[in-house]
Amino acid sequence: xxxxxxxxxxxxxxxxVFAASGTFxxxxxxxxxxxxxxxxxxxxxxxxxxxxxxNAPTRIVETPSGMLxxxxxxxxxxxxxxxxxxxxxxxxxxxxxANIAASSVDEYCKVLDRxxxxxxxxxxxxxxxxxxxxxxxxSFGASRDRTEEITxxxxxxxxxxxxxxxxxxxxxxxxxxxAVEGVGADAVSVINTLIGMAVDVDTRKPILSTVTGGLSGxxxxxxxxxxxxEASRAVDIPVIxxxxxxxxxxALEFLIVGASAVQVGTANFIDPSIGATxxxxxxxxxxxxxxxxxxxxxxSLDAGRHASVIDSWL
Amino acid sequence: MMIQELCPVRNVVxxxxxxxxxxxxxxxxxxxxxxxxxVNIRIGTGTEPLLRRPFSVYRTNGCDIEIVFQVVGQGTDxxxxxxxxxxxxxxxxLGTPYRYESPDFETAVLVAGGxxxxxxxxxxxxxxxxxxxxxxxxxxxxxxxxxxxxxxxVSVATDDGTRGFHGTVVDLARSHLRxxxxxxxxxxxxxxxxxxxxxxxxxxxxxxxCEVSLEGPMGCGFGICQGCPVELLAGERKYAxxxxxxxxxxxxxxxx
Numbered sequence: 001x002x003x004x005x006x007x008x009x010x011x012x013x014x015x016x017v018f019a020a021s022g023t024f025x026x027x028x029x030x031x032x033x034x035x036x037x038x039x040x041x042x043x044x045x046x047x048x049x050x051x052x053x054x055n056a057p058t059r060i061v062e063t064p065s066g067m068l069x070x071x072x073x074x075x076x077x078x079x080x081x082x083x084x085x086x087x088x089x090x091x092x093x094x095x096x097x098a099n100i101a102a103s104s105v106d107e108y109c110k111v112l113d114r115x116x117x118x119x120x121x122x123x124x125x126x127x128x129x130x131x132x133x134x135x136x137x138x139s140f141g142a143s144r145d146r147t148e149e150i151t152x153x154x155x156x157x158x159x160x161x162x163x164x165x166x167x168x169x170x171x172x173x174x175x176x177x178x179a180v181e182g183v184g185a186d187a188v189s190v191i192n193t194l195i196g197m198a199v200d201v202d203t204r205k206p207i208l209s210t211v212t213g214g215l216s217g218x219x220x221x222x223x224x225x226x227x228x229x230e231a232s233r234a235v236d237i238p239v240i241x242x243x244x245x246x247x248x249x250x251a252l253e254f255l256i257v258g259a260s261a262v263q264v265g266t267a268n269f270i271d272p273s274i275g276a277t278x279x280x281x282x283x284x285x286x287x288x289x290x291x292x293x294x295x296x297x298x299x300s301l302d303a304g305r306h307a308s309v310i311d312s313w314l
Numbered sequence: 315m316m317i318q319e320l321c322p323v324r325n326v327v328x329x330x331x332x333x334x335x336x337x338x339x340x341x342x343x344x345x346x347x348x349x350x351x352x353v354n355i356r357i358g359t360g361t362e363p364l365l366r367r368p369f370s371v372y373r374t375n376g377c378d379i380e381i382v383f384q385v386v387g388q389g390t391d392x393x394x395x396x397x398x399x400x401x402x403x404x405x406x407x408l409g410t411p412y413r414y415e416s417p418d419f420e421t422a423v424l425v426a427g428g429x430x431x432x433x434x435x436x437x438x439x440x441x442x443x444x445x446x447x448x449x450x451x452x453x454x455x456x457x458x459x460x461x462x463x464x465x466x467x468v469s470v471a472t473d474d475g476t477r478g479f480h481g482t483v484v485d486l487a488r489s490h491l492r493x494x495x496x497x498x499x500x501x502x503x504x505x506x507x508x509x510x511x512x513x514x515x516x517x518x519x520x521x522x523x524c525e526v527s528l529e530g531p532m533g534c535g536f537g538i539c540q541g542c543p544v545e546l547l548a549g550e551r552k553y554a555x556x557x558x559x560x561x562x563x564x565x566x567x568x569x570x
Contacts, residue, residue, distance in 0.1 A: 025538040032316040033405075045540075053552035060533045060541035065361040067533065074540045074553070218361045246361065269534035270356060270366055271318070271403075 002286035003293040004279070006040060006261050008238060009161040009186040011122050013040040013095045013261075016294055017251065017279035020242055020265035021046055021099035021125060021165070022071065026085040027092070030272040038276035041095025043263060044081065046127045047115075048100075049107050051077035056209040061198050066219030066244070067266060068196050070210040073101050073130055078111045082118055090120035097163070101127040105153055112154055123160055126150065129167030129192035130214075141167040141176075141192070148179045155184035163240065165189035166231070173227050174234035187238040189263065190231045191224050217266040218244040225257050232258025232299060246274070248281025255282070258299040316405065316536060317342045323400045324378060326393070331458040333384050333429070334394050336402075341377040343406045349414055349437035350504075350527050350562040353381065353406030354535035357389045366405060368532050368557070370432035370504070373439075373464060379404075382432050382461065408535050412502055412562050414440045418523045419500030424450040425487045425513050428459070430505025433527055435464035437502060442466070449496065453483025453509075484512045491520050500524065507570055514565035524565040532557045545569040 004015040019042045024030060027042040036042060054074025061068050076084070081098075089096050098121045102108040108126065115121050128150060129141035140146045151164055164180045166173055168191040177188045193214025198207045206212075224243020232239040241259025244266070245251050251262045264275040271277075286294055321338040328334050343353060354366035367389050369381040383390050396402065414422070414437060422441045424434050431452055441448050448466040457476035462468050470478030471486040479486040483505075491499065499520075503513040504527040517524030533539030535557045543553035544560055547569055554560065554568070 022540075023538065029536060029538050033318055054540060054543060057543050057545075058531065059543060060531055060539065062363060062365050062531075065364060067364060069533070069539070069541060071540045074543070217364055266364075269539050270364070272538075273318075 002283055002291055003295070004283050006238075006294075008123060008163070010159070011095070011161050013122070015040040015279045015283070016255070016261035017275050017282065018043055018095070018097065018240070018261065018263045019268055019275050020263035021127065023265040023268040024272070026076075026081060027089050027094075027096070028085060030268070034273040034276055036276070037093040038279055039094050040261065040279065041097050041122065042089070043097040043099050043125050044085075045075050046073050046099045046101035046130065047075055047078045047081050047111055048073060048102060049078060049110050051075065051080065058207055058209055061207045061213075063196070063198055063215065064219060066215055066217030068198055068208060068213035068215050069193070070208045070213035072210070078114045082114065086118060086120055095122045096120055097123045097125050099125045099127055099165070101130055105150055108150055108154060109157060112157055116158055116160075121160065123163060123186075124154070124158065125163040125165050125189055126154060127165050127192070129165055129169075142170055144176055144179050147176055148183055151180040151185050152183040161186040163187040163189055165192055167192045168223065168227050169195050172230070174230045177231040177235045177239070181235045181237050185237060187240055187260070188231060188235070189240040189242055190259075191220075191227045191243050194220055194223065216244065218246055218250075220244045221250060221253075225253055228254055228259050229257040229301075245278065248278050248285065251278045251282060252285060252297070255294070255297045256299070256301050258301070260295075260298050315346070316408065317346070318403065318405045319343060320401045321379075321404045323396045323398060323402060325398065326396055329382065329463065330461045333382065333459065333461055335372060335380050335382050336393055336396065337375075337378050337380045338402055338404065339377050340379045340404055343404060344374040344377055344379050347371050347374060347379065347407040347436070348411035349440045350412035350433050351407040351409050352535070352561060353379065353404050354408055354532070355381070355393075355405075356403035357392050363389045365533060366535060368408070368535055370527070370561075371406070371436055372432055373435045382429065384429050405535065409557060409561050410559055412437055412525055412527070414446070414502075415444050416500075420446065420498035421496040421500070422446050422448045423487065423491070423496060423499045423501045424448060424465070425483055425501055425503040425505075426450075426452045427483050427505030427509035428454055430503070430509070430527075431461050431465075433504055438464065438466055449490070451483050451487040451490070453486065482509070482512070484509065484516050487513075488516055488519075491516070503527070503565075510565070511570035514570060517565060525562050526565045526570070527562045528556055528560050530556055
């Protein structure tokens, strides 16, 4: 069996496949349908200091091979997460990555500080890139200075792994990856959703209540791959690839272009066990190709010549 | 307990103009589903459509579950063409059922508009088992669209008067409620949101309890995507999730 483990800073995860934030709840909602111990870990729904109601309906709409969402970070808040969700999560043999969203540097600090007080959080993923809330998120993520400031500040407050989730809605994502690496980030997640919109032509109204939303699903996979490729060539810290992964082959593409690990997102809505299937599939691929460690696949792209696509095309 | 089953299709049968019933073999879901709960069906294996589509369970019969659907788009058109050799990926039972055993009524008054008849047959069979008398009011735009199978004491309304009462199903139900024949009635309703809002007003008019089953877009169907908020009229939270806390709600608690 190939070695599947994945290390960030001082924490080792059993494999390189995670459930993406906002697509797996707090980990406990899917237990009927999936053995989550087969995942490297679960990234929680974004946690804010206070509970958030989220945006008015309509929050989601399906688009060609994808979906737009404008949830608005609806979540139970850090306190209830600690008291009501974490105790169960800790008992499950899988990694727990707490995703944090906030509208000020101070709020990011307060949420992180609260989580620092408790056992069982293996790492943090910092959401500086939610496109759907006015007062925060993307306003940080689109500014390299602000992203750097948040990273530096949080770095000073924790010894746990710090992962920064970057937005693709910038000109050069590699500059952001380099900036956060420079101030102590342990990894970057690439990418959050792309800003998109959909219109009802009969009423000429936007379908989402916030007009624009975040595009995810297989439609964004080629873009996500290019962003991971770009970011992974710019930094030495791990890049966690996210964007439209529906199956093992999609995940392998991300590893090959430079992702050290992957997160499965939208696919969880269709099949919550898909992450576990992908984790097993990656291990099987390595065994079949005599690869002794999944790590050997990371960034193994043979850019020297083109692949023949005629069979898969027909 | 949520179950994901790959279910062999028995058949797809047309029951009205553009309206079909899909029957598939789903023993574990058939054994545990309650009236008003729904299943989320993956249509095809590709990325078009991408998300599952929610359908109320119409009836159960031994190991079989039935759903009723109207062909309105790509997904339902694909469903119509399923046959005996096919399997469908079904996730369920999902959502909160009708409170068909609650002590706040004696007579169940079922009010449905259009495809809102979807959960009524299974609801009727559970109500009968609970010993509650059932009367049903169903409405449609025209006679050809009416589906009145597996119901009790049916009265019909059509918008164009091609069958039964000429007018809305809510007006039809109102005239019967006025006659005062029903002992401690409670309305169980399903249909388009505007019709449900009108049903809720009817219930308020008569001071009787009313449960409505909502329909709307959902991402996952089991609470993780937070994509289907329903605005609450009171309480600490602004929204409930249609997929989890609904689709059935006490009509007096939500904004429609």
